[in-house]
């Protein structure tokens with residue numbers, strides 16, 4: 001168990017969030033300052049030399065100073081903008097623009113003769129490299145069925161758990177050739193989140209996001225070293241990592257009829273124990289329309305990306321993926337309304353979705369692009385998609401992204417239509433962030449709100465790729481700043497990074513390994529008011545943007561998940577690349 005005092009921290013944080021703490025402390029390399037960093041919110045990891053740099057100040061002040069912590073010298077003095085209220089956080093902040101500071105180094109922002117100072121942050125070219133690498137390494141750390149070695153997992157090394165070579169066909173998934181109780185093998189893949197189950201719907205969007213990254217930034221992928229067991233093979237590490245899950249997904253298709261099991265799961269969520277100690281039986285549950293469609297789209301996208309590879313093995317796998325996609329698509333069309341609902345004896349995550357027109361659109365789009373057959377989708381269907389961020393229950397936007405980036409001559413008209421939708425949406429997101437007190441596009445806090453922030457950033461990065469307009473990058477910077485500390489809670493939301501770190505994620509291995517530090521590189525779900533009573537002892541804020549608890553019990557705000565880390569990796573790496581090239585095109 002972790003230090004029990006740590007469990008009290010969230011409570012202390014919530015009680016003291018708005019109070020004035022004034023104890024003095026020494027920051028290494030800096031002069032003694034008051035412990036008041038919550039009053040100046042910064043990106044705690046840092047900024048690229050030429051990016052926009054905006055801190056948020058919560059106290060009234062005529063000026064702010066940027067101090068080089070090594071020399072103690074003031075390198076910039078500025079005047080904050082006007083106070084702006086945010087109804088989501090219930091407080092007002094003013095913007096302190098210090099973009100003029102471009103020399104790499106370590107800095108703090110201070111007010112009033114250093115009586116109030118921010119956390120120390122860095123300005124540097126590779127400032128996101130480590131956090132981007134950690135966010136991909138998190139997938140390795142969450143791999144199912146393999147040992148995490150000391151060489152690649154460091155102090156988070158652990159024995160293998162969940163071999164999933166003997167998985168039981170649940171009654172809901174029973175078919176003629178695979179009746180209830182049949183044993184199948186479905187090994188590998190990633191654990192979904194803080195639980196040890198594996199869900200096709202969520203795997204689909206997560207794997208697609210990493211495939212999209214490989215498609216958009218092939219050169220970056222070639223040079224990227226993720227320090228995973230496969231790093232020495234000829235395949236880029238990002239691809240190696242996503243192949244772990246793609247190969248598992250293939251095992252979830254019933255070879256007899258092409259339908260795809262919705263999930264591989266225990267009957268109920270297990271206790272907080274390490275993977276090798278979690279030995280309850282595992283089941284594949286109901287073949288669903290949503291799983292079959294998301295599987296179709298992901299496999300079709302994989303076939304497009306893999307067949308571009310120099311590796312014969314991957315080209316062959318790409319063909320296998322396309323065949324699998326065609327079979328699952330046929331199954332979904334023959335079974336268009338098998339909506340998932342947990343059977344009465346199963347209570348793990350449902351990923352249940354009653355609106356599947358967007359999944360049908362996505363599957364048809366990806367299959368059309370993979371087969372060079374655009375007859376599968378109409379302009380009308382493209383126009384019918386909602387402008388919402390990609391999510392496990394909304395696939396319209398993933399289809400729009402794929403069409404926007406297509407080079408197929410036959411898809412020219414579809415592409416024009418899709419790009420228009422995408423750019424209009426991205427423009428709307430930019431406008432919201434420009435007007436927002438906290439400089440983000442997020443204005444609605446769902447479960448996993450942090451993933452909405454990084455998915456909004458992903459949309460802007462696609463818009464930048466399509467248009468070359470730099471305004472999108474400035475807005476992405478605001479999203480990255482938010483995730484890394486410039487948010488209403490004051491936490492850096494990626495484990496292992498920042499000055500105010502998330503310590504108690506709802507993640508079974510992190511909670512049961514006896515190590516104080518959580519597994520690094522994971523994005524915490526983030527504030528929301530969807531569920532307020534997950535920790536009976538903690539009264540969370542009723543303001544959505546502050547309704548967060550760094551407590552293990554807070555599954556609704558402090559869990560981690562593969563569909564949240566995939567866009568995190570995407571965005572941090574794209575920004576890292578931006579600093580190397582100064583342009584992401």
Ligand code: 9MR
Nearest residue numbers: 192193194195349350351447448559561
């Ligand atoms: O991310 C999912 C969120 O959108 C839903 O509102 C929530 C409740 O159904 O479930 C979340 O997904 C969880 C999944 O069901 C089980 N593994 C952990 C996921 C993250 O919390």
